[in-house]
Amino acid sequence: MTAPWSAGEEQQLLPVARSSDVVQVRQMIRTLAQQCRLSLVDQTKFITAASELARNTLVYGGGGTVRAGAVEKGVRRGVAAVFADEGPGIADVELAMTDGWTSGGGLGLGLSGTRRLVDEFDLVTEVGAGTTVTIIKWAR
Amino acid sequence: MVKRDVAADLVALLSAEGRDVAAEWAQRASGPLAGRMSLLALERELRELYTALVEALRQGAADVHAEQMSEVRALLTELSRSRARQGFTPTETAVSILSLKRVLEPVLQEGSVEEAGSYFRLGLLLDDLSMFTIEAYTQTREELIIVQAEQLMELSTPVVKLWEGVIAVPLVGTLDSARTQVVMEKLLQALVDTGSEQAIIDITGVPAIDTQVAQHLLKTIVAVRLMGAECTVSGIRPQIAQTIVALGIEFGDIQTKATLADALQLALRKSGVDMVEHAGGHR
Numbered sequence: 001m002t003a004p005w006s007a008g009e010e011q012q013l014l015p016v017a018r019s020s021d022v023v024q025v026r027q028m029i030r031t032l033a034q035q036c037r038l039s040l041v042d043q044t045k046f047i048t049a050a051s052e053l054a055r056n057t058l059v060y061g062g063g064g065t066v067r068a069g070a071v072e073k074g075v076r077r078g079v080a081a082v083f084a085d086e087g088p089g090i091a092d093v094e095l096a097m098t099d100g101w102t103s104g105g106g107l108g109l110g111l112s113g114t115r116r117l118v119d120e121f122d123l124v125t126e127v128g129a130g131t132t133v134t135i136i137k138w139a140r
Numbered sequence: 141m142v143k144r145d146v147a148a149d150l151v152a153l154l155s156a157e158g159r160d161v162a163a164e165w166a167q168r169a170s171g172p173l174a175g176r177m178s179l180l181a182l183e184r185e186l187r188e189l190y191t192a193l194v195e196a197l198r199q200g201a202a203d204v205h206a207e208q209m210s211e212v213r214a215l216l217t218e219l220s221r222s223r224a225r226q227g228f229t230p231t232e233t234a235v236s237i238l239s240l241k242r243v244l245e246p247v248l249q250e251g252s253v254e255e256a257g258s259y260f261r262l263g264l265l266l267d268d269l270s271m272f273t274i275e276a277y278t279q280t281r282e283e284l285i286i287v288q289a290e291q292l293m294e295l296s297t298p299v300v301k302l303w304e305g306v307i308a309v310p311l312v313g314t315l316d317s318a319r320t321q322v323v324m325e326k327l328l329q330a331l332v333d334t335g336s337e338q339a340i341i342d343i344t345g346v347p348a349i350d351t352q353v354a355q356h357l358l359k360t361i362v363a364v365r366l367m368g369a370e371c372t373v374s375g376i377r378p379q380i381a382q383t384i385v386a387l388g389i390e391f392g393d394i395q396t397k398a399t400l401a402d403a404l405q406l407a408l409r410k411s412g413v414d415m416v417e418h419a420g421g422h423r
Contacts, residue, residue, distance in 0.1 A: 023314055026348065044348055044379035045386060051350045052387075099388055107351045113387035 004071050004080040004120075004136055011069035016057045016083075025054040025066050029081060036070050036079045038139050046079060046137040049117040052110045053083045053133050059104060061085025061131055071136060078119070078138035086130035093125060147197045149258040150265070153244060154194050161243060162187040168239035172232055186236070189215045204268040216269060220276035224284070233277050237270040297323050299330040306338040306407045307331065308400065312345030320356035324363055337369045338407035342400045344375030354389045361394055370410065372396065374403035
C-alpha cells in the first residue's frame, strides 16, 4: 500500500525520537479521530494502535516519523497514520506478527494486537532499511 | 589592529554626542512591552547592558562569544530569564535588544559613509546578541517545563486511604515506566505504612491502555501480591475493555471492576466488613 492519501488532503507530521513524543503522537491522533467523528470505542482503539506503533518505531526502529491525516475513499471517511523508521527492519514478519512473541521485553502483542484494532493494516519492511506501517480506521 | 578600530567606531556610534542613547533605547523598547514593565525598571536594565556593551567594545570585543563580552552575556542571560519567568514572548524579549538599532537609525541619513558602515556592523552584532537572548530564553523555558513535569509526576500519583485496610491509587494520564515506578513505590510503601491488605488501582483517568501500560500495571499488581496484599483494578470503561480484548491482553486472575465504588465494596467484603442498607434510614 502506498501512501493512503489522494491529493488535497492535509496531513500532519511528527517526529518520534523520545518517549515524550509518543504522548504527542497520541494527542494528535486523538484530535484527528475526533474530527473524523470516529465513535468513542473506535477512537480509543485507534489511539491505542497508534501509541503501540509509535512506541515500536521508537524502541525497535530507533526513532522515525509519524504522518497522519483524514482519508476518504468513495463515501467512506476515516483516519490514516503512517509510521516510518529507518531502523534494522523485521527479519521474520510472520513471527513478529505472532501473539506473544517479542524480541524486546514487552508482552508481544503490539503488532498482532494492533492489526486487530484497526480496519486496514499494512507492514512494509526490509532488513537493514527500515519499517513502514500504515493503519486506517474508517468511521462508521 | 583593524579589529580594534572597528570596535572603536562602534563605541563612537553608541556614545553619540548630546544624546542619552540608553534612555532612548529604553523608550523604544518599552513600546512593544505595552506597559507590562515599568519604564524605570526597563531603563535600569538596559542602561546596565548599554554600559557593559560599550565597555566590552572599548576593550576590543569582536563578537558575542568574545571573552570581553562575558559581562554582556551574563546580563543578557539574566534579562532573558526574568522575561521568560514573567511570561513575555520570545519576540518581546528579543525586541528589547533589537530596538537599539532603531535608536541609532538616524545615522544612516545624517551620518557619513563610515558611520553607516559602523551602523551595519553594529546591526550584525545586535542580531547575534538577540539570538543569544532567545537561546537563553528557550533554555529557561525548557528548565521550567522539566521542573513542572517532575512536579506533575509527584502530584498526580496520590495514594488515598478509603477505609481501614483499604487504599487506592487513582491514576490520571499516561502510565510510562517512570510513573509506574513512582506509583509502585508509593503504593507498596503505603501498604506497609497503613497495614492495608486491599489495594485498588483506579484507571478511570487513563485515556488508553496499550501493551506497555498494561505490562506496567501487571507488574505493579504482582508486586502488591508479593507483599501479601490483594489488588483490584477499577474504572475500566467500555471502550477500554473492548480495546484490551482486541489487543489480546490477558488480565488472568486479576480482579477488575467497572467503578471504584464496586471495587471498594469488594475490598470491604474481603476484609470482613458488611455494609447494611436500612429501609427508610436517615441519609
